[in-house]
Amino acid sequence: MQSGSDSFLALLSGIVGTANVLTRDVDMARYVSDWRRNYPGAARAVVRPASTSEVVRVVAACGLHGVPLVPQGGNTGLVGGSTPDASRTEVVLSLGRMTAVRGVDPLNNTMTLEAGCTVLAAQEAAAAQGRLFPLSLASEGSATVGGVLSTNAGGEQVLRYGNTRELTLGVEVVLADGQVLDSLAGLRKDNTGYDLKQLFIGSEGTLGVVTAVTFKLFPPPRTVITAWMAVRDPQAAVEMLSRLTGAVGERVTAFELIGREALSQVLAHPLAGMRDPLPDNCAWAVLFDVSETSPRLDPRPAVEDVLGEAMEDGLVADAVIAASERQAHELWALRDHVPEAQRLCGPSIKHDICVATSLIPVFIAEAGAALEQAMPGIRPVCFGHVGDGNLHYNQSKPAGMADDAFRAREDEVHELVHAVVARLHGSISAEHGIGRLKQAALLRYKSPVALDLMARVKTALDPLNTFNPGRVLPRERVSLATSSSHR
Amino acid sequence: MQSGSDSFLALLSGIVGTANVLTRDVDMARYVSDWRRNYPGAARAVVRPASTSEVVRVVAACGLHGVPLVPQGGNTGLVGGSTPDASRTEVVLSLGRMTAVRGVDPLNNTMTLEAGCTVLAAQEAAAAQGRLFPLSLASEGSATVGGVLSTNAGGEQVLRYGNTRELTLGVEVVLADGQVLDSLAGLRKDNTGYDLKQLFIGSEGTLGVVTAVTFKLFPPPRTVITAWMAVRDPQAAVEMLSRLTGAVGERVTAFELIGREALSQVLAHPLAGMRDPLPDNCAWAVLFDVSETSPRLDPRPAVEDVLGEAMEDGLVADAVIAASERQAHELWALRDHVPEAQRLCGPSIKHDICVATSLIPVFIAEAGAALEQAMPGIRPVCFGHVGDGNLHYNQSKPAGMADDAFRAREDEVHELVHAVVARLHGSISAEHGIGRLKQAALLRYKSPVALDLMARVKTALDPLNTFNPGRVLPRERVSLATSSSHR
Incomplete structure (x- = not known):
């Protein structure tokens, strides 16, 4: 079944060193299944390059031998997009050894990191220079910047700072033909042709291997006001967001709706002694953060006024503003434990x-x-x-x-x-992507025009379908586009 | 020279009505040359559809007859990207009749407009619902939203709100094969495959005809502080931006460096009686705006503190904060008249x-x-x-x-x-695009890898090179890609 593989694996070993071509099942175990274990897989090998030039040579070797490549960051995805199928024919390209912080430029408010840096390391590199890297999500200790870029991850502060796409100023990407596209100069304006980096953001490793990223940085928050309020209904929540934004501007950093069933499940389990922040069993609650980056201005009185008026108007039944960082943390813990509580239920x-x-x-x-x-x-x-x-x-x-x-x-x-x-013309995958899990739904709900364009782009950039084949678009869609482009 | 054109023009007339197919030179004059008259052109016709479905039929007709199409908005571009060449073979597709505001959704902070709406009309539609559409540029009375999207226009508030790309949530685009791509649902998160709208932003009409746009809206500013300061040198300007952002956060909305030669040229001409805001002949000045969207907070004391400290530290020699809207307007007039003054010089x-x-x-x-x-x-x-x-x-x-x-x-x-x-790894066209004016520089300074990818994308989306051929990429680049994709 693996005839001829020796010479291919030797080729890989020649590029990254024998120690970084994993072939034993015990060594590959953590790379071949997603962490929720919905997609147990088996790889031909896991290869761990240490540099962009090594990635270039690995991609060239796989292209030459017709071996499909599955790029992988921290393997924290939820849709089966970064692990191999069970065929033992795919090679996992782990970016885990490429963790250098290439540079932080506080005057340009940017930093450039290799793809294997964790999101947490990225936050820390920015903080060390007095800047904020605002991407924050539950998996940030393991998720890598290459992974969040490839999935256009969202997280808890999108309302204020945007998704990963909005935080990205440039990428370094290894293309299917082994060329390297580099837009890491930290430019905020560049209208010299198509904005090619956008293609690689959110494309789940199907168009190239992201090896480095330049992100925007922001001034860090000096004050964060965290509040929990019982709202009349979801419509009241939407109206409260509008009122709050009217009163304190774009400082509203997070605004989370939480239904009673979610809260009940959290409270039903002995998870770190949580308790309902408000006495009445409200059907709907909202947890919000207002953060202020000026050390000289305090939005708290404005927030208090908004809450007071909303209670008079019946939009809000009751509310509590955290009096300490510890209280704020307790309120957020309620929100953050919803998935775990539901799993226990x-x-x-x-x-x-x-x-x-x-x-x-x-x-x-x-x-x-x-x-x-x-x-x-x-x-x-x-x-x-x-x-x-x-x-x-x-x-x-x-x-x-x-x-x-x-x-x-x-x-x-x-x-x-x-x-x-x-x-309602909505999206069936807001944050998590498509991978394999949502492919059927994608084919059903995405417009045929968009699917056709996606296939054209995929074929134009990766004509041999080397990168993550069968993820996002099914294989037959891509082949279809290839043949129709030969008309 | 126009043999066979009658049937083609009759086809166009059948779609948009005879009154909206202009063929007399006197009628076409305002469409065939750029407003700076660097590119005098001559079109086969100017066609003015009134709806997306009419655009679809015009695109199909041009595709069928092999007639190149030049999409045009307000014709305010600076690089010859939206007017026909002199061959009299190209058809100008003017979006000028598609000016509907399809909707403003203040609770979603979005609005959807047809491509022919002016930027000014877009600002007014947002303001009527108590929201800010922050794109602002000198040509806003004529420039259209389709045009600023196709050129990814910047303007004076990019520092805070981003370029047109960052303001765009969705597009409606007519593709080369006559299909319509629609992403106008006002979604802030949608990770169902590649973000196709990005392809059309900043591609200068070479990949499709943008017929409608959904933009983000923001809370309007309640207070704007405008100040002029004499800075020690450009390095001091960069440091002042960092200090100001540290003190007032992302409220810094504009931060414009102005060299002495620019100011001298403005002051040398009797342009509305301008005068130097500061007594000494500083070599470098900065004009900045700090805007506050909360009606209850005033960042002015923080700004004054920053200026005071900078004067003690020698970064700033002198400064003046506008005491009225009229004074603020006078300061901005100095900046805004630089191009006109230089023309007079x-x-x-x-x-x-x-x-x-x-x-x-x-x-x-x-x-x-x-x-x-x-x-x-x-x-x-x-x-x-x-x-x-x-x-x-x-x-x-x-x-x-x-x-x-x-x-x-x-x-x-x-x-x-x-x-x-x-x-310095910079961009030779930050705001204005490539069009025809900067094509030679693009070919010289853009990386071959990026040029190759651009050609692949162009060929994948517009295989017959119908849309704005020869703009951005030269024709031979696109043909090259077409033949290489047939390998």
Whole structure:
């Protein structure tokens, strides 16, 4: 089955050294399955280059031998996009050894990092120069900057600072023909032709191997006000975001809706002794941060005024502003433990959707009604980023239903939810990408025009389908485009 | 010369109506030359569709007959990118009749406009709903949103709000095959495959015809502090930007460096009675805006403190904060009249460059020295957006040199300046694009890898080279890519 592989593996060893071509199953184990173990795989080898020039030679070797390459960062993805399939034919290209901070330029508010740097290391490199790198997500200790770039990761501060795409000024990418595209000069304006870096952001390793990134930096926050409020309903949450932004401007950094079922699940488990911040069992809560980067200005009185007026108007039933960093941390812990609490509560059927912020109340009402009709008693665990229009909308089974009976209806639940998303012109994958997990949904809900253009771009940049084949677009879509371009 | 054109023009008339197919030179005059009259052209016709479906049919007709199409918005571009060549074979596709505001969604902070809306109309549509559309540039009364999207226009508030690219959430584009790509749903997160809209932003009409746009909106500023300061040198300007941002955060909205030659030329002409804001003849000045979107917070004391400390430290010699809107307007008028004043002073050789903000002092020193050595007495008129690393660096001739002698050395001057830009890994076209004017410089200074990728993308999306052929990439580059893709 691996005939002829010796010479290929020897070629790889000649490039990166024998110690960095892993072939034993025990050595490859952490690279070949996603961390949720939904996609157990088996690779022909895991290769760990130490430099861009080594990546170039590895890509050339794989191209020459027709070996598919799966680029991998911290392997924290949720959609099976960075691990090999089970065929033992694919090579995992791990960027884990390329961790250099190439430079931080505080006067240009930029930093350049190799792809294997963790997000946490990136935050620390910026902080050491008195700057903020605002990308923050649960997996930041393992997730790499190459990975978050390739998946256009979001996180908790998108409302203020944007997704990874908005934070990216330049990339260094190894292309399928072994050439290196370099736009790491830290330019904020460059209208010399097409903005090619955009192609590699969010394309999940299907168009090239990102080896380095230049990110924007920001002044760090000096004051952060964290508050928890019980809101009348999702519409009140949307209106409160508008009022808060009107009062304190773009300082609203996070604005998270949390449904009662989500909170109940967190409180039902002995997770670090959490408690409900407010006495009444409100159906909907919002956790928000307002951060101020000026050391001389305090937005707290403005926030207090907004909350006071909203209580008079009936939008907000009750609210608490954290009096200390510890209290703020406790409020955020409630939000951050929702996924773990739901896992402890049994099986779940997950969605990561986006609609216009103004349509969030409509989405919640329509999706909830459709699900309740199809499966009475189903419990939507609804939480997410109101300002981004992004909800994590994850179902728990009705009380008393068997796990298997619930799991058996997963596709039906997905279809009900995605149909509402499609009707509202939303996205079926706001943050997590497509990978393999959401490919069927992509083909069903993405417009044929967009799918066709994607295939053209893929074929133009990676004509032999070397990079992450079968992820995002299925193989046959890419072949189709290749042949039609030969008309 | 126009044999067979009757049936083609009749086809166009059948789509948009005879009144909207202009063929008489007198009717076409305003469409066929750029407004600076550097590129006098002659079109086969100017066609003015009223809807996306009419654009679809016009594109299909041109594709069928092999007629090249030149999309045009307000025709305010500076690089010859939106007017026909002199061959009388190209059709101008004017979006001027598509001016509908399709919707403003204040709760989603978005608006959707047809491509022919002016930037001013876009600002007004946002303001009517209590929101800010922050794109602002000198030509905003004529420039269209389709045009600024296609050129990724910058303007005076990029430091805070970004270029047009960062303001764009979605596009509606008619593709070469007549299909329509639509991403106008106002989503802030959508990781379902490649972000195709990015391809059309800044590609100067070479990949498709943009027919509508969805932009982000922001809370409007409540307070704007405008100040003028004499700085020690360009390095002091860069440091002042850092200090100011440290003190007031991202409220710094504009930060414009102005060299003495630029100011002298403005003051030398009786342009609306301008006067030097400060008594001493400083070599370098900075004009900045700090804007506050909260009605309850005032950053002025913080700004005053920063200025006071900088004067003690010798970074700033003197400074004045505008005491009224009228004074602020007068300060900005000095900056805004630099191009006009230089025009009145005689011929000029212009550059629109970008380097990392931290390298601006190096660029000014090195480019100035190279120019002075090559042409003693040459007068660089230097002004621009420090926070974006973007300078308009325009030479006036030495005193006593004949206009023709100066103009004869234009290429040499360009090469000296661009060589410094290239050494600093900068951009030779920060804001204005490539069009026809900067194509030779693009081919010289852009990396071959990037040029090759651009050609692949162009060929993949517009295989017959229907859209704006010969702009940005030369025709032979695109053909080259077409044949190599048939390998």
